[in-house]
Amino acid sequence: MGDQKESLRKITNTLALKNEEIQNFICCLKQSLQNLEANSNRVQEDLEAEFSSLYSVLDEIKEGMITRIKQERASRTYELQNQLSACTKALEGSEELLELANQTLCSSETDGFNQAAKDIKDSVTMAPAFRLSLKAKASDTMSHLMVDFTQEREMLQAIKFLPVPATPEIQVADCQVCDNTVTVVWSLPEPDSKIDHYVLEYRRTNHEGPPRAREEYPWMVVEGIRETEHTLTGLRFDTRFMTFRVKACNKAVAGEFSEPVTLETQAFVFKLDAGSAHQNLRVEDLSVEWDSSGGKVQEIRKDKTRTNSPMHSPARSAMMSPKRAPSARVGRDRFTAESYTVLGDTVIDSGQQYWEVKFDKESKAFAVGVALRTLGRFDQLGKSGASWCLHLNNWLQQSFTAKHNNKARTLDCPIPDRIGVYCNYEEGILSFYNGKTKQLVHTFRTKFPQPVIPAFMVWNGSFSVLTGLQVPSVVQCGQRKNSATSSSNASLT
Secondary structure (H helix, E strand, C coil): CHHHHHHHHHHHHHHHHHHHHHHHHHHHHHHHHHHHHHHHHHHHHHHHHHHHHHHHHHHHHHHHHHHHHHHHHHHHHHHHHHHHHHHHHHHHHHHHHHHHHHHHHHCCCCCCHHHHHHHHHHHHHCCHHHCCCCCCCCCCCCHHHCCCCHHHHHHHHCCCCCCCCCCCEECHHHCEEECCEEEEEEECCCCCCCCCEEEEEEEEECCCCCCCCCCCCCCEEEEEECCCEEEECCCCCCCCEEEEEEEEECCCCECCCCCCEEEECCCECCCECHHHCCCCEEEECCEEEECCCCCCCCCCCCCCCCCCCHHHCHHHHCCCCCCECCCCCCCCCCCCCCCCEEEECECECCCEEEEEEEECCCCCEEEEEEEECCCCCCCCCCCCCCEEEEEEECCCCCEEEEEECCEEEECCCCCCCEEEEEEECCCCEEEEEECCCCCEEEEEECCCCCCEEEEEEEECCEEEEECCECCCHHHHHHHHHHCCCCCCHHHHC
């Protein structure tokens, strides 16, 4: 008995679940019927509106053509009526002269005949009848205003509902990645005059190949593109790749997205190593501000499980090389005394890298450059053989110099608002540029004895770093052209 009850209970539960499932499905069907009714009414109203618009256009064209016919008829009627009136008057005058001439010929009087004949001759010579053109000034045909709507009728007969646009294909070979811009080019399988616009979506990723089920970054959308290509500018490449997809839209519906295409967006990405900062520097992400209170607002170790080594920085997953640099010393007060310095968390051990820094030109002192990992905690940038930098000094007297190994060269150029730093590790080239104009400010030529790290110094001021930048093409071109004439650190050693 108990087993039968348990079996019946299971059947009852199963039936109840099935009934609930059917009820949910019935609700969905009812909702679908409501949606169908609403959508049908909407598309019917849109169709009627489109046909009304088409009728309006046809009526407007018809009115214009009828007006043209009426104007043409009125103009020609005016010309022919004037010509008819002139001919009628000329005929009346000619008939009067003809009657006078006949009377003169029939007269038996000889006196005055010669004079009368002469007067008639003169009148005939000056008669309007002999100055008239007997060719109609206007034609009575209107064949030039005839119409043939065969092609238009065929076009109207071809009217049908808009099809779903075909799926575009991104042409990888024509896409370009340069100067932190990406140009994406695509095409359709065949031309479609009904396409109104395209929608391009892109997102950053650190994984090459098709998008994964879970991605760290969301899709970004660009709508209303009228051409089959689009250029994204002002990008910051803080991931190794970017994935793109595009779809075509007409005025009614959008097509399917194209197959995603992943393009490499390699750039130099690093963060500031707050653990290396002088205690008077307040580091927040990529910004640094002088803090005379000793930087007490900073809290480096918020998570006890986090190591002091920047080898575990989240940015490490974005770039496998250059490598993250382990801190030379545990603790936040790496630099001390008058070395108001902070380092980047990524070493440069190969390739060409570029980054920029915006700084407060009113800072009492500011420096930007690179340093060896062996840079001492008391060492100031440019005052030892372990660092190379540009140095701005506003204390007592302003100076703008290139410094290395405690030797300086004064730079005879305006102080830029933003400085670009270019490092070619294999060639031993460290160049500084006006970040806005990309004009070369100074170049060090050396042989780096070991990997270097971005380095910064500020006293009574602030700065912010821009990373994720590719080497600008104008910088690469200038390096090739000006390498022979660039300044050398030989004069600083």
